[in-house]
Amino acid sequence: MERVDHLAHERNKSEFDVDAMKIVWAGSPHAFELSDRISKLVASDPGFRKDNRTMLSRKDLFKNTLRKAAYAWKTIVDLHLSEEEAAKLRFYVDEPAYTDLHWGMFVPAIKGQGTDEQQQKWLPLAYKMQIIGCYAQTELGHGSNVQGLETTATFDPQTDEFIIHSPTLTSSKWWPGGLGKVATHAIAYARLIVGGRDYGVNGFIVQLRSLEDHSPLPGITVGDIGMKFGNGAYNTMDNGVLQFDHVRIPRDQMLMRVSQVTREGKYKQSDVPRQLVYGTMVYVRQTIVADASCALSRAVCIATRYSAVRRQFGSQNGGPETQVIDYKTQQSRLFPLLASAYAFRFIGEWLKWLYTDVTQRLQANDFSTLPEAHACTAGLKSLTTTATADGIEECRKLCGGHGYLCSSGLPELFAVYVPACTYEGDNTVLLLQVARFLMKTVSQLGVKKPVGTIGYMTRVDHLMQCRCGVQRAEDWLNPSALLEAFEARAARMSVACAQNLSNFDNPEEGFAELSADLVEAAVAHCQLIIVSKFIEKLQQEIPGKGVKQQLEVLCNIYTLFLLHKHQGDFLSTGCITPKHASLANDQLRSLYSQVRPNAIALVDAFNYTDHFLGSILGCYDGNVYPKLYEAAWEDPLNDSVVPDGYHQYIRPLLKQQIRTARL
Numbered sequence: 001m002e003r004v005d006h007l008a009h010e011r012n013k014s015e016f017d018v019d020a021m022k023i024v025w026a027g028s029p030h031a032f033e034l035s036d037r038i039s040k041l042v043a044s045d046p047g048f049r050k051d052n053r054t055m056l057s058r059k060d061l062f063k064n065t066l067r068k069a070a071y072a073w074k075t076i077v078d079l080h081l082s083e084e085e086a087a088k089l090r091f092y093v094d095e096p097a098y099t100d101l102h103w104g105m106f107v108p109a110i111k112g113q114g115t116d117e118q119q120q121k122w123l124p125l126a127y128k129m130q131i132i133g134c135y136a137q138t139e140l141g142h143g144s145n146v147q148g149l150e151t152t153a154t155f156d157p158q159t160d161e162f163i164i165h166s167p168t169l170t171s172s173k174w175w176p177g178g179l180g181k182v183a184t185h186a187i188a189y190a191r192l193i194v195g196g197r198d199y200g201v202n203g204f205i206v207q208l209r210s211l212e213d214h215s216p217l218p219g220i221t222v223g224d225i226g227m228k229f230g231n232g233a234y235n236t237m238d239n240g241v242l243q244f245d246h247v248r249i250p251r252d253q254m255l256m257r258v259s260q261v262t263r264e265g266k267y268k269q270s271d272v273p274r275q276l277v278y279g280t281m282v283y284v285r286q287t288i289v290a291d292a293s294c295a296l297s298r299a300v301c302i303a304t305r306y307s308a309v310r311r312q313f314g315s316q317n318g319g320p321e322t323q324v325i326d327y328k329t330q331q332s333r334l335f336p337l338l339a340s341a342y343a344f345r346f347i348g349e350w351l352k353w354l355y356t357d358v359t360q361r362l363q364a365n366d367f368s369t370l371p372e373a374h375a376c377t378a379g380l381k382s383l384t385t386t387a388t389a390d391g392i393e394e395c396r397k398l399c400g401g402h403g404y405l406c407s408s409g410l411p412e413l414f415a416v417y418v419p420a421c422t423y424e425g426d427n428t429v430l431l432l433q434v435a436r437f438l439m440k441t442v443s444q445l446g447v448k449k450p451v452g453t454i455g456y457m458t459r460v461d462h463l464m465q466c467r468c469g470v471q472r473a474e475d476w477l478n479p480s481a482l483l484e485a486f487e488a489r490a491a492r493m494s495v496a497c498a499q500n501l502s503n504f505d506n507p508e509e510g511f512a513e514l515s516a517d518l519v520e521a522a523v524a525h526c527q528l529i530i531v532s533k534f535i536e537k538l539q540q541e542i543p544g545k546g547v548k549q550q551l552e553v554l555c556n557i558y559t560l561f562l563l564h565k566h567q568g569d570f571l572s573t574g575c576i577t578p579k580h581a582s583l584a585n586d587q588l589r590s591l592y593s594q595v596r597p598n599a600i601a602l603v604d605a606f607n608y609t610d611h612f613l614g615s616i617l618g619c620y621d622g623n624v625y626p627k628l629y630e631a632a633w634e635d636p637l638n639d640s641v642v643p644d645g646y647h648q649y650i651r652p653l654l655k656q657q658i659r660t661a662r663l
């Protein structure tokens with residue numbers, strides 16, 4: 001039977017070359033070809049089916065994840081997939097699993113913090129999955145405060161070993177993904193104690209389980225920490241608890257790139273800064289930013305397609321009702337999220353570039369850009385994950401009642417995504433790191449020239465007193481007007497915080513007292529980075545009919561939406577007047593009308609398969625109602641017409657009601 005495309009009339013309206021946009025979204029023709037091929041490979045293989053996840057018990061769910069991970073590995077080996085192809089395949093399998101931590105943190109930690117010899121020894125085993133690793137940093141008592149970790153690694157010069165020990169209940173490792181049931185090895189973070197002196201936290205490679213029968217090694221107590229938020233969702237992951245009871249490991253299993261302990265028990269610090277011990281977190285935060293656009297674009301794709309299918313009210317003379325996407329309120333909630341998905345895509349690309357650049361500099365012993373890289377990865381991770389988690393929930397509401405069904409894909413997407421606001425650094429804690437960087441920059445103005453993303457501070461005198469020149473709504477389309485408003489707001493908020501801080505005798509006390517304002521200043525700075533990189537992206541040549549114009553509309557929506565949402569900041573710092581704010585809002589409304597005919601094509605450009613989207617509401621052909629109806633009958637509760645428990649719990653009730661009625 002020929003498939004009917006219920007969204008064809010929407011696709012026909014689009015004013016740009018969707019195939020060209022697909023390449024812009026993917027990043028390059030090569031990236032597009034890779035994503036397209038691998039996503040179709042996964043979608044067409046029943047071994048990667050995922051539509052039954054929310055109905056399985058935890059044990060069945062977990063076993064199914066193990067099966068899928070093993071099947072994915074077999075596919076990778078059988079098809080001789082490259083590293084890049086394998087990573088894409090894991091991405092499209094779309095199920096949190098121990099492999100995320102093995103490839104995403106264990107391997108990068110050895111690469112970033114191990115010496116050449118350590119890499120030569122451990123990486124080949126990890127690459128072939130002959131060992132499976134996790135990243136065991138967080139403890140029951142401490143996650144954010146890494147310096148507060150309690151696990152100890154005490155050097156024993158007699159045996160040339162470290163003794164890894166959990167001295168308290170609160171020092172139990174708690175949360176590491178893959179630890180609970182699978183990992184054979186961990187990078188465990190512990191306080192390095194040499195000759196009775198505490199040298200702070202460092203990473204150690206510790207074997208946890210036998211490679212023969214998977215039983216925990218002597219001195220190791222390990223298990224899963226229990227069910228987490230939502231059905232299915234992150235419960236495919238075995239986040240674990242781990243205690244060490246005087247576990248001995250050879251000295252050469254301390255990751256020794258940053259500091260070393262010699263055979264004689266001497267501690268040595270390399271030339272590299274100590275902060276590189278935190279390097280794996282910087283790497284993962286950068287990947288999380290890139291990932292935010294994937295999660296948000298999925299939710300937006302579902303909500304946009306469904307908003308074009310769904311009709312409510314407004315029928316004229318018995319004709320069709322209004323598509324809900326035509327309501328201005330729906331547009332004002334949905335289109336900023338569509339624009340954010342594109343903005344996060346481009347900031348993710350830029351951050352990847354920044355990370356590569358800082359890595360190359362570190363290799364050449366140039367550590368000058370490390371503080372900026374830390375501030376950018378921390379701040380952008382915080383901003384994009386908060387906006388994405390909120391955005392997925394908004395998309396669920398945009399889909400009305402049907403958005404609450406698991407078959408919409410949105411509840412599970414939210415439940416899987418929302419811990420991103422906490423893991424790899426709580427979002428508020430990370431913004432406070434950005435605020436420290438900003439306060440340091442302001443205090444050094446005139447002594448040290450700010451560069452890179454903080455370069456706008458060189459014009460602080462101008463930014464403190466400039467006036468917005470916008471006179472008509474269209475003037476807000478001028479990138480210089482937008483940039484200056486965002487730069488002035490960010491600079492003024494940072495300078496105001498710095499001035500307030502100077503009123504305190506004790507700077508740390510002042511920082512704690514003003515921390516809520518400091519977080520807002522950090523948000524303003526990070527929003528400026530995203531806006532400025534989107535504008536920079538549009539200064540490049542972008543091929544394809546109408547593609548650049550669409551991106552300009554999205555960039556303006558993203559920027560003016562932020563200005564509208566945070567107009568309190570812009571007004572209170574005097575960067576704009578109420579008249580400017582009102583003109584910005586007028587312009588925003590007009591931009592929504594421009595994006596409307598292109599909305600479906602703009603989400604088609606994500607090129608997601610129905611398998612990856614995992615949503616009846618978001619399916620490509622828009623044939624929503626028959627699919628919802630069919631799916632309802634597949635629920636196990638509908639296996640029988642009369643439910644289990646009828647004779648025990650319903651019938652006696654009904655009988656009792658009959659007797660009461662007769663009385």
Ligand SMILES: CCCCCCCCCCCCCC(=O)SCCNC(=O)CCNC(=O)[C@H](O)C(C)(C)COP(=O)(O)OP(=O)(O)OC[C@H]1O[C@@H](n2cnc3c(N)ncnc32)[C@H](O)[C@@H]1OP(=O)(O)O
Nearest residue numbers: 100104137143144145146147275278282287374423424425
């Ligand atoms: C494709 C693959 C996908 C992979 C996805 C994986 C799956 C994901 C699944 C989920 C997986 C989830 C997995 C997980 O969740 S793994 C666990 C993740 N845990 C965290 O993220 C903990 C968060 N806490 C911290 O990072 C630190 O303790 C903070 C930063 C809060 C404070 O720390 P501390 O109290 O020690 O520091 P300080 O404030 O005295 O500052 C000291 C100096 O150090 C500088 N500094 C601080 N940090 C960094 C840094 N990073 N690079 C460079 N520099 C840094 C700082 O600017 C300052 O500089 P200066 O001012 O003195 O110059």
Ligand SMILES: Cc1cc2nc3c(=O)[nH]c(=O)nc-3n(C[C@H](O)[C@H](O)[C@H](O)COP(=O)(O)OP(=O)(O)OC[C@H]3O[C@@H](n4cnc5c(N)ncnc54)[C@H](O)[C@@H]3O)c2cc1C
Nearest residue numbers: 135136137138142143144175176177419422423424425428
């Ligand atoms: C799903 C998931 C997977 C994870 N995977 C791993 C893993 O693989 N490996 C691993 O090691 N860890 C992992 N973690 C742990 C994670 O990294 C930590 O939970 C995270 O760093 C937050 O730390 P916390 O839990 O100690 O939060 P807390 O620091 O206790 O935060 C609690 C509250 O206190 C606030 N707060 C804390 N400090 C400050 C401050 N200085 N100023 C103001 N407010 C503050 C926070 O904003 C938050 O509101 C995972 C966590 C989750 C949820």
